[in-house]
Amino acid sequence: MVIAFMVSRLRRAVVLAGVVFASALLVAGCQRVPLLAPSGSTITLIASATALPVNGSTDLIAQVIEPSGTPPQSGTTVSFTTTLGSIQPSRAETDISGRAIVKFLAGTGSGTATITAISGGASVASASALKILVGTAAVGRVIVSANPTLVPALGGTTTITAVIIDVNGNPLSAAPVSFSTTAGTLADAFVNADQSGLAQTTLRTSTAATVTASVGAQGAPSSGGSTTPPTTPPAAGTTAGQASGTVTVGIASSPTLVITPPATPPTAGLPAAFAFVVTAAANNGSSVRDVTVNWGDGSQSDLGAITGSVTVAHVYRSAASYSIAASVTDSSGNVVNVSTFVTVLAPVLTLVITPPSPAPSVNLPATFTFAATAPAGDAVRNVNVNWGDGTAQDLGAISSTTVSHVFKTSGTYSITGTVLDVGGNTATVSTSVTVIPVPRPTIIITPSPVPGRVGAQTTLAIQVTLATGISVQDLSINFGDGQTADLGGATSASVPHVYTAAQTFTVTVTVLDTTGQTTVGTAAVSVSQ
Incomplete structure (x- = not known):
């Protein structure tokens, strides 16, 4: 009896343990099987951006709809695949609205990423696969500009800027840009576009040059320095799109400068009028920025941004031959140098002193006549007389005058006259007079x-x-x-x-x-x- 009871109890324990074990297996089996969309459901993929730079990223949304037109049960698993880059995470569960959200990471390669999604019996049709253009594959057009567009004839530099635009009209960063030119030299032939989609290099040239900026395989540029965006994205599997643009850098024509000196040789100390005729270039010319003159006597003048004919007066202080050098600079950096010569003459100043006749006497007024002249355009500023007896006298700006002087002792005196003009030039003449004792009555x-x-x-x-x-x-x-x-x-x-x-x-x-x-x-x- 006791044995039978013990056996009965043992059997029941074994059965109970088996039931518990089977239940555990059933629960564990339910946890390993994901919830999938029922057959007949549809999956639609949506991306925040369809063109990305290398190492770019964008959000992906998989919208799952059951055959009844309603979202599947929340937590339905959707798996994602891509031909380029990666998706993080590669599996995601739908929310209450049937959306599973992941992030696409473009990676470092250029090309077209073909992305699909699957859940149970539902998947994205191959014709409806989401395509994202990455790196150069996303290029739509290249706009090229130069600043300045004209360089000096003797050579100069200009900054070449390429703006890389993707197929959606947005700046495309990190795209490798290749620059080439038909003349001159480029500072950098390969430049990666910055965050704003800009790539820059510098061109140095002395002849007209056409600069081409290419992204991917070089395509034919359109007019105006830009290219037409492709009507369809590059096919899956391509590694680069094609776009290029050009800009032409011209050579600025130089202005001309003519210096005409005075028709007659100028006089030292007097204004000499010079004519400067400045003409900007008619073709490919730019505005005149400055004209400077070196007068050859140690002085200079800045005439500013003059054009046409301008008359400028200059005063030379001494008689000599002078070389006048002038430079005209335009806004393009062209510098034109010209020179001419002028001979400056000493002024012809005259002074005539007429002593008294007969000979003057001691202590009696001796009357002298002074006549001073200066050339046309000049004028006498002063005549100074040294009487030869230790006294002197300024006569002022005279032309002709009589002056009396009393000598205190008899003898022969040298009278020296110096004429000074307004330009600071002088001329000196002398005469003599004999003073006799006073005759007695x-x-x-x-x-x-x-x-x-x-x-x-x-x-x-x-x-x-x-x-x-x-x-x-x-x-x-x-x-x-x-x-x-x-x-x-x-x-x-x-x-x-x-x-x-x-x-x-x-x-x-x-x-x-x-x-x-x-x-x-x-x-x-x-x-x-």
């Missing part, structure tokens, strides 16, 4: 009657003759009999006098002239009974 005494009579009136006629410019300061007479008379400043006089004795008297006349000299004249007067 002549004194004539004439008595009447002759002889005179005692007790009768005798008239003494006095005549004093002086040199020009001298006058009598005082005149006195001594009658010879002890009597005198002062006649003042008279130069002639009739003086009556009565003698009281019969004899011959000596009459003395003393003259003090304005030069300070004292002159004495005498005469004998006979008186009888």
Whole structure:
């Protein structure tokens, strides 16, 4: 009985353990089998972007719809595949709306990624597979520009910019761009586009050049430096699209510059008028930026952005031959140098000094005539006179004038005159003058009657003759009999006098002239009974 009971209990334990084990196996089996879309369902793939640069990424959405037109049960598993790049994660479960969202990673290769999705019996049809263009395969067009578009005839540089646009009209970054040129040299022949889709290089050339920027296999460029985007994306399996663009860099024509010096040789110190004629190039020309002049005398002028004919005056300070060099620079960087010559003459300044005639006397005004002339366009600023006696005098801006000067001692003097014009030029001339001592006056005494009579009136006629410019300061007479008379400043006089004795008297006349000299004249007067 006991054995039978124990066996019965043992059998029940074995059965119970088997049931538990079978249940565990059933549960484990349900967890390993994913939930898939029922047969007849459709899957539609959608991408945020259909063109990507290398290493780019975009979100992928797989929309699952059951035959009834409703989303499948949430958690339905969708598997993704791609021919290029990778998908993270490669499996995803749908949300309540039947969407499974993953991310496509383009990777480092260029080409077309063909992406499909599958869930159970539902998959994306091959004709409906999602295609994403990666790297150069996504190129739609290349727009090329140059700044500046004209370079100087002697050679210059310009920046070449290629804008890479994908098939959707967006900038395509990281695309390798190949540059080539028909002339000149390029700083970089291969450049990767930046985040803005720009690739730049520098062209140096002295002749016209056409620069081509190509992405992928080189295609034929369209006019205007851009290409027409392809009507369909490149087929699956291609590694690169094709697009290129061109730009032409021209050679800027140079402006011309003509310098015309004055028709007649200019005079030192006076303005000399030069004509500058600047003409911008008619074809492929650019505006004039500046004109500079080196006058050849150590001075320069900046005439600015002049065009046409401009007259510029310059003053040369000394007589010599000068080389005038001018440069015109345009906005393209062209520099044109021209030169000419001019001979500057010394000014012909004249000064004539006419001394007095006859010879002047000491302490008397000596009158000189000064006549100064300057050439046309010039003018006398001053005439300075050195009298040769230690004194000098400025006569000012004279043309002709008379000037008096008093020499204090006799002798021969050298008079030097210097004429100065408005330009600072001078001319010097000299003459001489002999100054003589002051001539003494002549004194004539004439008595009447002759002889005179005692007790009768005798008239003494006095005549004093002086040199020009001298006058009598005082005149006195001594009658010879002890009597005198002062006649003042008279130069002639009739003086009556009565003698009281019969004899011959000596009459003395003393003259003090304005030069300070004292002159004495005498005469004998006979008186009888």
